[in-house]
Amino acid sequence: MFQTFDETASPDQGPPRLQALRGAMERAGVDGFLVPRADAHQGEYVAPHDERLSWLTGFTGSAGWCVALRERAAVFIDSRYTVQVQSQVAADFEKVDWPATSLAEWIDAALPGGLVGFDPWLLTVTQKREMEKALSGPTLAPCPNLVDEIWQDQPAPPQGAVFAQPVELAGMAHDEKIRQLAQGLGKARACVITLPDSIAWLLNIRGSDVAHNPVPHAFAILHADATVTLFIDPAKTADLGDHLGDSVTCRPPEDFESALQALAGPVQIDPASCPVAVIDALAAEVIENGDPCILPKARKTAAELQGARDAHLRDGAAMVRFLSWLDAQAPGTISEIDVVTRLEAERASTNALREISFDTIAGSGPNGAIVHYRVTEGTSRTLTEGDLMLVDSGGQYVDGTTDITRTMPVGDPGPEQSEAFTRVLKGMIAVSRLRFPKGLTGRDIDPFARAALWEVGLDYGHGTGHGVGAYLSVHEGPQRIARTGTVPLEPGMILSNEPGFYRPGAFGIRIENLIAVEHAPAIEGQTVSDSLRFETLTYVPIDTRLVVPDLLTDAERDWLNDYHAEVLARIGPQLDAATRDWLEGACRAI
Template sequence: MSEASIRALQDLLGQHGLQGFLIPRCDEYQNEYVPAADERLAWLTGFTGSAGLAAITTRGSALFVDGRYTLQAEQQIAEQPLALENLSPPDIANWLCDTLNEGDTLGFDPRLHTEPGLAPLKKRLQECGIALQPTENNLVDSLWIDRPETPAGAARPHPMCFTGEDATSKRQRIAQLIAAKNQDALWLPNPEVCAWLFNIRGDDIPHLPVALSMGALYSDGSATLYLADNAISDTLRQHLGAEVELVTEKSDLFKAAERRHLQQVWTDPSLTNCWTLQALRNLEIKLLLERDPITSAKACKNSVELEGSRAAHIRDGAALCEFLAELPEAVKGTKFGELEAVQLLRSKREQREGFTDDSFDSISGYRGNGAIVHYRVTPESSLSMAPEGIYLIDSGGQYPDGTTDVTRTVALGPVPSQARDHFTRVLKGHIAIATLKFPVGTCGEQIDALARRALWDAGLDYAHGTGHGVGSFLSVHEGPQRIGKANTNVALEAGMIVSNEPGFYLTGEYGIRIENLILAKQAENYPGFLEFETLTLAPIDRQLVEPLLLSDSELGWLNDYHQKVRETLLPLVNEPTREWLQHATLPIAAE
């Protein structure tokens, strides 16, 4: 990771007849979190955010990030020869067209890109006379001398007490959808769909409890599943049964497709990389390019998964309360900072039954670092904390019965009235989503403005979505549902879990975000309507609330929520935390 590495890559371009090369932050499975072996963008540029792309050309180079990561990227790329640009297809395409010349060729690794992802770029480059060319190997890998090995840990059965449906039933259910589409098979392009379909989990990816895998489900309910040899045990074979053929080479998936004489295969182009689609086309297979039905199936949790999520949130809430209770005293010390806060919270979660990992790298931001939306603390960046200012902690846990994600913003000392105003406007948006009743068929983009209304009234906004889907002991960021400005055309359905996380960020001063996970369910006494049940249980900092900005109903929601938090968690926390929890959940009187 240095200017020398970028220069070396530029020198390598000529040897391959290229004038540029793209380096996205992803792996061949399109995972959000990737193994260390696939952190090419971080190795080359120093940028460690979860979304980004670098374009290295012989005439200049750029790093593209979205609004969440602008400040972080500025800090991390430092003096490297990289322009910092906006991560959007038009901006990427315009920069490349301005930098490259007509007749130039831009290379890309087809295993790391999808056809829909490249389509806008390809169209614009063609207009500029620039060719987009797949490479046989990733050019970065030839420079990355000490690149880690691809993980191949054990895959393990995920029991029925957590899944609520056995794998045979899932295979048959999805197979019916395959047959209804007149397809021979459904391609299973990534570990998440395989984990859900076969009821297996693993530890190959940080924060995502899956084993690296891909496969094919056939219209008769049988399947072929790729796993590394080290991932397979007799217990796993018994769990999967005779109808699931296990292979230990990815090439054997394509051999199975030939052997079964597949003519038509359904595959999700947003999940399946370009290389795989071309390999299937080379077998003269006709592809149905539509959203994977498993994506929608796993988004709607069954009753067992929902009860598991409620239970996991209770345990997680108790851990978070113990952390928050100790924080005021901890920040009085001289050696307590953002990094130590992450370690303290992790230790609290580790004491709770079933905890296996954080569901993502905790965002621990004090003062100005809290304004960096997806800031990730490092030993070098960690600010020492004191009993003053505002602190934001966004964190979550992975438990076999559920995945959590919660953000709390806390005052460590007296705060200015402006901060209380900002916090309360964010809270009003949070309550607007939490209390909403909406017709069946409503999409997330149709309700997003409700979370922003109080901020918009003051000429303020935030540069991230309001909510994302969450898996069941799977990804903390799970589609297809979301709440945000961008159109998804995905209706919210009963059984979907989504985050509710409006925020506001004052650069250099503080970040504010209030996040709970909420469950869409049938609205009581309102046929044809849905409403939300709040799953997350943890106090919202009363010190930051300006009661005069809240309506009676909003104040009632906050007091009722705090009563539920208090009654549920008091029996589960340690003695010092009980006194803190009692105080943190006291009702706020109308003024």
Template sequence: MSTYADRLAALRDELARRRLDGFVVPLTDEHMSEYVGAYAQRLAWLTGFEGSAGTAVVLPEEAAIFIDGRYTLQVREQVSADHWSYQSVPETSVSAWLKAHAPSGGRIGYDPWLHTKGWVDAAKRALAARGAELVAVETNPIDAVWADQPLPSDARLVIQPDALAGRSAATKRQDVADWLTTEGADAVVLSALDSIAWAFNVRGQDVSRTPVALAYALIHADATAELFVDPEKVDEAVAAHLGNSVRLQPRGAFAGALDGLAGKTVKVDPDRAVAAIFARLATAGATVSEARDPTILPKAIKNPVEIAGSTAAHVRDGAAVTRFLHWVDTVAAEGGQDELTAAAQLEAFRAETGALKDLSFDTISGAGPNGAVVHYRVSEKTVLPIERGTLYLVDSGGQYVDGTTDITRTIAIGTPTAEMKDRFTRVLKGHIALSRAVFPVGTRGIQLDTLARQYLWEAGLDYAHGTGHGVGSYLSVHEGPQRIATPSAGQAGADEPLRAGMILSNEPGYYKTGGYGIRIENLVLVEPREVDGAEKALLAFHTLTLAPIDRRLVDVAMLSPAERAWFDSYHARVWREIGPLVPQDVRAWLEQATAAL
């Protein structure tokens, strides 16, 4: 089908054939993943929206797409207002919209393999108030009209050796088994792909930018496990690595295997397991006990080997990013370059490390007004040149076997305006305030978020995204459960206590629609902090990311002595650790870029 209008019409025809009055289309897969394989990109296929979070609802006469503040501009550029209304989350929700718009007595379809049980329960209540019902479909109607839908990846699993993981898979699964015994349960369902990769010390290539494999797992109280993954993805080395205590079955056998848990008590994570899993277990006669996936917290709290690996990855990555920043200053600033060529050059510098496995997400390469699109995705249709008198924002990261990186830098192309410097310095002051925070054990991310926003708030400014997200160890660049965010900016995880060993981003920003975007992002490690005379245990952040921050955008008069000291100390560290790793011409540039204010 040549146009998105044709696709919407085809879906409506299919819904009518199935006697459905609507259908809900989330951007996820059967594992509730944030980033999904090409086969699961149903929202993008239907609407053209290429962001990483969103949902659509299609009714016979109207359709709506739901996005959060990160995508307010992007959705208007990619999705036609002629066919779709734009709905902002959390100001509204899919359930609330359906309560107001669903046909009275209508049948609204949903794919139970793409929604959580909590979402289903809320949607059912909302529709009941409308006299309508939520109907689980056996097969997804989009799959019926998407003629050239890609097949799921058949890439093979690879072993993540203990020397990089820091703990054996058998030890991790024994910990899960011990937890099950303590909880009086027989088994736990693991359906989140990064949980499975972590628990079995394997990685995959089934999802772009995230090294995971399509699989399900059951871990039992006796520490045995069943891994449901297609046989062609497992070679002899991986099978030997998994060992005799892990029984291999095809991924398609997972739903049927749930039937075999009749009479058992089974732990299932309501936030990460889809509604179909709960329904199948209940029908089978299992006792379903809701609990958080037991791998989530130990995966988030990095062990010493993972911390050492992440540290090494950030030094390696920092040298590549520094080479790129030099390139922007000496080549791109002279003209003839654009967002696409810059993103390609940055990836080339990372690839030249010889250690890059993949990017950790599609590079956000935003020149001028495109920098104001928070999760901008450059394309041939949207690409802008990098021109003097503008700001260039680049948010990027790499996947290395020893760590995952994520860094944002904002660069002045030519002479910045006074307003640009004011806004940049306010963002910088917030970034420094969070970097310098010392806080009691038990502090939540929601309690720290204000530190990063305070100087923007003083001027009546803000940003519509979270300040910090968790980051995995050669896994997902967005890893829970921890976040640093306000309730409105995002969401689950902001109330999670921060613990030593967690890695988060520190990324305040400012975005002037039609003008420019500013973001400064480093990754930080939560670590214990000793303070003389302290009467309680304390934590603080150690910065992992190493690359210069553009001094030309700093209004030095706005910085306190303590802020200047942090800035100069950070740059001294960048010079000390990155300087020896870059070519001579880059080193000369870096010496100036990291000079004291």
């Protein structure tokens, strides 16, 4: 359940493994090979069996690629990992800023012609098309996975048990979900679903095949007659009983390709998530459309929203107990690992925690500037006077998924830290207070979170918010608050609100609450409102020792004081007397 702190790979291991891969490339007759951080299901998290990128290069981030050629190799990472990749990956691999430089651009410059091999189960239809369109010299060539050929002690595929998600928490029976989605298929006679969280949501099941996200590895075919064929190892479903009912037929995974070949068309696929191997196996006419589960899954039911509220109150109490403990520790006495261990213990003490929702980010001082920092025995720092301590964490509870970030001072904060913190807070408050017209997307909302930073020439390199599942993936699409967020926000969608600022080599700041889109009430003079707003789900104090009050407007100060009054009212009754006393001080009005 809890995270470990050992190094998963060493930079020293990369060069000999790269050399072995080049030997496999020569035997396969290809001049290059693509290694994505992906599995056949295209989820964010992968099982140890599928950690090919990490095994080959040492890079442990949640997104990236490696392109290995006969003479050159490169690891492609986005702005979240520019610091991390330098410490984890050997000099034999070039480090490329992606997507500023695309894989195709780099390959074209490095390889005038020849064949670049890829595993057709790990590349989506869209990825292959975009890369082929961009490549001017080399040709993509499907082949067996060459990393698997050289990975001698590769772990076995996961066999996590699958269990039912109660309809009382899901808010809709899976038979009804299947019926509604089948009616929406149009002229398609079937739809192939490959995303694990889509399958889990559709069938009201949860699994344990990957860390932190309660999803099963499986494939599914939704048929127009409102039935589903589920391709899953029967050992995983032993505890499901009769939950799936007559509308779902289970078959072993090895039957998937033959079932695809036998489908009568038209067959719908989502090219953004469907592996190339699936479309290659289909003999029928193909219709390309989005995964039909994506939007209904994002629009949480009333039961899912209530579950999220309940989970956040439980999680909020655990966070407050942790923050009270942290505040009592003298500088120089605890490490980042101590912070992670204590916080995870507080969540476990709720007796309701199923898993943490991602590896806890606990970065002090310069480690806080690494956006997706993961503490290890080798990187853990002792918290020292003058540090900022950034803690980004979350829990998986049967009724909801949480994700929260708080930044705290260790000792007395400096003026640069406090001003940056206050500007980040202003952005978080701006989004929290926002009332906006229906039809706006995350791209429209994102500038409100950055405006106070932009005023003084500052910014941050990640999105402001991602979607969050209902006891599902902590990162869930299609909604997001970011420059790239083009999906209109709708009532029921849950998102994070997490602006930040990072001074490389010095400190990092991020403040994060989860919020849910809801209808805004009519204002004076209106009979019906066509506006939306955000409901705050997270109730944990924001450290006012880092706030510069004069930088806040009256409305921002009122929001912060009202928020802290709500924190005290909602979380206080769950606490022992000493922790409640600490909370009263942390929630004191400014």
